Amino acid sequence: MSAESPIRFGILGCAEIARKISRAITLAPNATLYAVGSRSIDKATAFARANNFPPNARIYGSYDALLDDPDVDAVYVPLPTSLHIQWAVVAAQKKKHILLEKPVALNVAEFDRIVEACESNGVQLMDGTMWMHHPRTAKMCEFLSDANRFGQLKTIHTCFTFAADPDFLKNDIRVKPDLDAHGALGDAGWYCIRAILWANNYELPKTVVALRGPILNEAGVILSCGASLHWEDGKVGTFHCSFLSSLTMDITAIGTKGTLHASGFIIPHREKEASFSVASETGFDEFVTSWVPPPSDHIVTTDLPQEALMVTEFSSLVGIVKSGSTPEKKWPILSRKTQLVLDAVKASIKKGFDPIPIEY
């Protein structure tokens, strides 16, 4: 890619998260900030200025205008979830490759229409699940795939919670049923579900059951919930997500021979290094008063933060498509599986915590 020109990004909207991704595009060696579009040209202008857009960047006062720019290769779509179906489909039709913020859609049927638009227009689609691109994730995956050190996965628990402030809980798009209708399940639970699937080599569970006692706001949007995922062979995954508790992003995966734990698995504690701990074939000393061997800690460093690595990977795939190949299908398949489980959690809550069968 180094000899090729960088992928030119257009940013659709000036969401807070778009600041992080604009920085990531600047950091990625094969991508460049090229345009920003907002319904307000003033907001777009201010956004470009505040986020180190190059002086000649294009500033658009509408999403359509940005999508009509033939020099935009790819768009980053941080719009509210309810708008994904509309704008991702238009973007695909305009032959823009799409980095789509999660949750990808209001339901899997909508997401299938987005995928169809991308496929029929030959554009790459990837969702914005940044932690997937951290080198720690690859290292953790190595451990989980090691039949000698980890064995077979038996159970996994993940959680993502953060304490939203009163303004967020009143006004943020993530608590509005007409904007990000999935609430904490879409914003935080998405990552928990993805992590459970990831640790299961993306094998879908047979059934999903929501835990009792989810907390909804007055409009019916989920502020806190959990679920259990069940596989035919007895494997169980559980997760908890919430806007109402202190910042926590934990994963614990337990296999027949080993255990993996990571804190901050979604966003690392530090930008350039991330840790995880593993235990393997651990037992006790003679009097069962200590572990032999104790778990070991591992630190993985990275020059580029995970979101820049995501942009780099996405841009690399876009480059491959631009040179004539078909888009990589892996990423939309992972998005779809995550959305399927998310939909099932909502369905289970709606049906009084009944188990919901999963069919791909």
Place this chain on the structure above:
Amino acid sequence: MSAESPIRFGILGCAEIARKISRAITLAPNATLYAVGSRSIDKATAFARANNFPPNARIYGSYDALLDDPDVDAVYVPLPTSLHIQWAVVAAQKKKHILLEKPVALNVAEFDRIVEACESNGVQLMDGTMWMHHPRTAKMCEFLSDANRFGQLKTIHTCFTFAADPDFLKNDIRVKPDLDAHGALGDAGWYCIRAILWANNYELPKTVVALRGPILNEAGVILSCGASLHWEDGKVGTFHCSFLSSLTMDITAIGTKGTLHASGFIIPHREKEASFSVASETGFDEFVTSWVPPPSDHIVTTDLPQEALMVTEFSSLVGIVKSGSTPEKKWPILSRKTQLVLDAVKASIKKGFDPIPIEY
């Protein structure tokens, strides 16, 4: 206590765990190994020799003979759960203070009979939940009780799993319905339940629901299961326990302002030190790429291992009773609450994962 004579312990049976507690009694400054009783005098003799009993220790060929020894102050009862009701009641009637291995009984009704026998005979009762006595536990409790650093508990997850070998899964008392009928729920889940109650200041949940997909052996004994506990205010606790997965003992408690995590919370990784990590009022940096502040690790050292501290605490209470006070009721109350939840998990499994209301 230092001026008083140490509490003289009799060990009822030669279970593997009795080796650990015999060592703990030797280490405890206010306790001494005085007698061991087994149905086999040869086993009792060998046990005493192998576990540093003093040369003049009494060796008995029956439990009754040990209980008839007027110089035995207290007994440690590591017998199979199904035998607790019989021998704990006899021990109480013989005025022996009782350190009772967990799970304390086959069900709360049986435990109530044990408590009644202890109360009417004025003897101290405590169960063998060792981690409660580690100074790390007190430090963690300080954090959980801190309204500024932790806030109010919202959710907690605990797990205790270990990979039992084929011989255990075939022959151990913990997989036999007529001996330790609770299987992994009693052996491992007991600690998970206790930890959830501990973090809730021992307030019982309103309902308990078993997770689907427990794994039972051919005789119907639980090898792996989980459950969720629900409080009126929306608090949720979940746990997973198993004989079928790698050694893991994790607790993650999440409050409105802070998060606590400890690995090896039931048996620390090292005998003389134990760690936990906390995050408090943590957020992100400007670009949401790192935690500000990151969680901090804390190490708590102890000269005596937790089981010796448990014996010390128990012996101290026994000493107080011997000097004329009534027994401390706190410990049997904690045992009873733990047993109530354990019973509810089993009832929920039996009733097809229905929620089971908890009434004290």
